[in-house]
Amino acid sequence: MPRPALRTRSRRRVYRRTPGGRTVIHYEKRKPGPARCGMCGMPLNGVPRLRPVELRNLPLSQKRPERMFGGVLCVRCLEKVLKKTIREQVIAELEKIIASRTQQSSAAAES
Numbered sequence: 663m664p665r666p667a668l669r670t671r672s673r674r675r676v677y678r679r680t681p682g683g684r685t686v687i688h689y690e691k692r693k694p695g696p697a698r699c700g701m702c703g704m705p706l707n708g709v710p711r712l713r714p715v716e717l718r719n720l721p722l723s724q725k726r727p728e729r730m731f732g733g734v735l736c737v738r739c740l741e742k743v744l745k746k747t748i749r750e751q752v753i754a755e756l757e758k759i760i761a762s763r764t765q766q767s768s769a770a771a772e773s
Protein backbone atom coordinates (compact mmCIF):
# COMPACT_ATOMS: atom_id res chain seq x y z
CA MET A 663 0.00 0.00 0.00
CA PRO A 664 1.51 3.37 -0.96
CA ARG A 665 1.59 6.16 1.53
CA PRO A 666 -1.70 8.07 1.76
CA ALA A 667 -0.51 11.08 -0.26
CA LEU A 668 0.14 8.78 -3.23
CA ARG A 669 -3.19 6.92 -3.00
CA THR A 670 -4.72 9.15 -5.63
CA ARG A 671 -5.41 8.83 -9.33
CA SER A 672 -4.28 12.39 -9.93
CA ARG A 673 -0.77 10.92 -10.11
CA ARG A 674 0.37 8.74 -12.97
CA ARG A 675 1.52 5.20 -12.10
CA VAL A 676 4.71 4.23 -13.88
CA TYR A 677 5.89 0.61 -13.60
CA ARG A 678 9.68 0.45 -13.36
CA ARG A 679 11.84 -2.66 -13.37
CA THR A 680 14.60 -2.41 -10.78
CA PRO A 681 18.10 -3.86 -11.32
CA GLY A 682 17.17 -6.59 -8.85
CA GLY A 683 14.30 -7.72 -11.08
CA ARG A 684 11.44 -6.39 -8.97
CA THR A 685 8.75 -4.22 -10.54
CA VAL A 686 8.03 -1.11 -8.52
CA ILE A 687 5.46 1.58 -9.05
CA HIS A 688 6.63 5.18 -9.37
CA TYR A 689 4.01 7.85 -8.76
CA GLU A 690 4.58 10.80 -11.08
CA LYS A 691 2.62 13.94 -11.69
CA ARG A 692 0.64 13.89 -14.92
CA LYS A 693 1.72 15.60 -18.13
CA PRO A 694 0.45 19.14 -18.61
CA GLY A 695 -1.87 19.96 -21.50
CA PRO A 696 -0.38 21.11 -24.81
CA ALA A 697 0.88 24.69 -25.20
CA ARG A 698 -1.71 26.73 -27.10
CA CYS A 699 -1.63 29.59 -29.58
CA GLY A 700 -2.10 33.01 -27.99
CA MET A 701 -4.58 34.13 -30.65
CA CYS A 702 -6.67 31.16 -31.79
CA GLY A 703 -6.07 28.68 -28.94
CA MET A 704 -5.03 25.79 -31.17
CA PRO A 705 -2.39 23.40 -29.72
CA LEU A 706 1.11 24.43 -30.79
CA ASN A 707 3.34 22.02 -32.68
CA GLY A 708 6.98 21.68 -31.72
CA VAL A 709 6.44 22.49 -28.03
CA PRO A 710 7.02 19.43 -25.81
CA ARG A 711 4.38 18.46 -23.22
CA LEU A 712 6.70 18.41 -20.23
CA ARG A 713 6.58 19.76 -16.71
CA PRO A 714 8.63 22.94 -16.14
CA VAL A 715 11.23 20.98 -14.16
CA GLU A 716 11.77 18.63 -17.10
CA LEU A 717 11.80 21.53 -19.58
CA ARG A 718 14.71 23.07 -17.67
CA ASN A 719 17.05 20.31 -18.79
CA LEU A 720 16.19 20.66 -22.50
CA PRO A 721 18.22 22.82 -24.87
CA LEU A 722 16.43 26.00 -25.90
CA SER A 723 16.12 24.81 -29.50
CA GLN A 724 13.97 21.86 -28.36
CA LYS A 725 11.58 23.92 -26.25
CA ARG A 726 9.87 25.83 -29.06
CA PRO A 727 10.15 26.37 -32.84
CA GLU A 728 12.95 28.77 -33.73
CA ARG A 729 10.86 31.13 -35.83
CA MET A 730 9.60 34.50 -34.60
CA PHE A 731 6.79 34.09 -32.02
CA GLY A 732 7.69 30.37 -31.87
CA GLY A 733 5.94 28.83 -28.86
CA VAL A 734 3.49 31.76 -28.68
CA LEU A 735 1.58 31.88 -31.98
CA CYS A 736 0.72 29.10 -34.42
CA VAL A 737 1.95 29.39 -38.05
CA ARG A 738 -1.44 30.52 -39.38
CA CYS A 739 -1.80 33.34 -36.86
CA LEU A 740 1.84 34.39 -37.39
CA GLU A 741 1.22 34.59 -41.15
CA LYS A 742 -1.87 36.73 -40.57
CA VAL A 743 0.00 39.06 -38.19
CA LEU A 744 2.96 39.44 -40.54
CA LYS A 745 0.77 40.12 -43.59
CA LYS A 746 -1.27 42.67 -41.65
CA THR A 747 1.78 44.59 -40.34
CA ILE A 748 3.51 44.58 -43.75
CA ARG A 749 0.35 45.84 -45.48
CA GLU A 750 -0.01 48.61 -42.91
CA GLN A 751 3.64 49.64 -43.45
CA VAL A 752 3.21 49.66 -47.24
CA ILE A 753 0.04 51.76 -46.98
CA ALA A 754 1.81 54.25 -44.67
CA GLU A 755 4.73 54.57 -47.15
CA LEU A 756 2.34 55.09 -50.07
CA GLU A 757 0.45 57.76 -48.15
CA LYS A 758 3.75 59.60 -47.48
CA ILE A 759 4.63 59.52 -51.20
CA ILE A 760 1.15 60.74 -52.21
CA ALA A 761 1.30 63.56 -49.64
CA SER A 762 4.73 64.73 -50.89
CA ARG A 763 3.52 64.67 -54.53
CA THR A 764 0.40 66.71 -53.79
CA GLN A 765 2.60 69.26 -51.94
CA GLN A 766 4.99 69.47 -54.93
CA SER A 767 2.17 69.91 -57.44
CA SER A 768 0.49 72.64 -55.31
CA ALA A 769 3.86 74.44 -54.89
CA ALA A 770 4.47 74.23 -58.68
CA ALA A 771 1.00 75.67 -59.39
CA GLU A 772 1.62 78.68 -57.10
CA SER A 773 5.01 79.70 -58.61
Ligand SMILES: [Zn+2]
Nearest residue numbers: 699702736739
Ligand atom coordinates in the same frame (compact mmCIF):
# COMPACT_ATOMS: atom_id res chain seq x y z
ZN1 LIG B 1 -3.23 30.57 -33.85
